[in-house]
Amino acid sequence: EIVLTQSPGTLSLSPGERATLSCRASQSVSSSYLAWFQQRPGQAPRLLIYGASSRATGIPDRFSGSGSGTDFTLTISRLEPEDFAVYYCQQSETFGQGTKVEIK
Amino acid sequence: QITLKESGLTLVKPTQTLTLTCTFSGFSLSTSGVGVGWIRQPPGKALEWLALIDWNDDKRYSPSLKRRLTITKDTSKNQVVLTLTNMDPVDTATYFCAHRLRYSSSLGPLEYFDLWGRGTLVTVSS
Numbered sequence: 001e002i003v004l005t006q007s008p009g010t011l012s013l014s015p016g017e018r019a020t021l022s023c024r025a026s027q028s029v030s031s032s033y034l035a036w037f038q039q040r041p042g043q044a045p046r047l048l049i050y051g052a053s054s055r056a057t058g059i060p061d062r063f064s065g066s067g068s069g070t071d072f073t074l075t076i077s078r079l080e081p082e083d084f085a086v087y088y089c090q091q092s093e094t095f096g097q098g099t100k101v102e103i104k
Numbered sequence: 105q106i107t108l109k110e111s112g113l114t115l116v117k118p119t120q121t122l123t124l125t126c127t128f129s130g131f132s133l134s135t136s137g138v139g140v141g142w143i144r145q146p147p148g149k150a151l152e153w154l155a156l157i158d159w160n161d162d163k164r165y166s167p168s169l170k171r172r173l174t175i176t177k178d179t180s181k182n183q184v185v186l187t188l189t190n191m192d193p194v195d196t197a198t199y200f201c202a203h204r205l206r207y208s209s210s211l212g213p214l215e216y217f218d219l220w221g222r223g224t225l226v227t228v229s230s
Binding site for chain 2: 001030032033035037039043044045046047050051054056057088090092093094095096097098
């Protein structure tokens with residue numbers, strides 16, 4: 001069973017700064033099934049990135065995904081106030097434990 | 105426009121069976137590549153993948169919960185039903201259903217949950 005480890009657990013940044021979130025798989029996985037979600041408090045997760053690097057419909061271009069094999073990254077180029085949330089990576093039947101991006 | 109909505113009892117007793125229904129619109133579960141999955145989230149914790157049913161009735165289950173889970177679909181009613189037997193307080197969570205797409209692209213095969221329901225909080229308590 002694949003385990004996805006996200007780091008850091010919490011990222012404290014200011015609006016306008018760049019956020020880099022990591023998702024590491026316990027074994028090599030297919031990029032085809034690697035997705036990133038954003039979850040704001042009290043809301044359902046929202047798809048940001050699929051296929052490791054493709055932005056979902058309506059997602060701003062400040063969000064980008066990259067990586068392959070065991071190491072994947074979600075980058076938010078300039079944080080907007082609405083980007084402070086929890087982010088999850090998913091590969092098929094496994095979710096990571098999440099990274100919280102909080103206001104510094 | 106695709107929408108999904110979860111429904112079912114919100115309070116169940118330990119050892120009881122939970123039955124949740126996902127009622128959806130805007131797509132057909134008989135369309136190739138379409139699936140509906142269930143994911144849960146205990147309060148303050150991470151997402152946990154539970155089960156998925158495909159347009160062709162293929163089913164996948166979380167290995168750790170496989171013995172307790174059943175997923176079925178009623179294409180004519182646009183519903184997917186999840187049952188979880190022998191409920192325990194640790195099963196207290198918000199349960200989400202989600203629309204899953206699978207297709208081939210120039211990048212290769214792709215599969216992802218693109219739209220989710222709002223979720224329903226299920227509490228297990230005597």
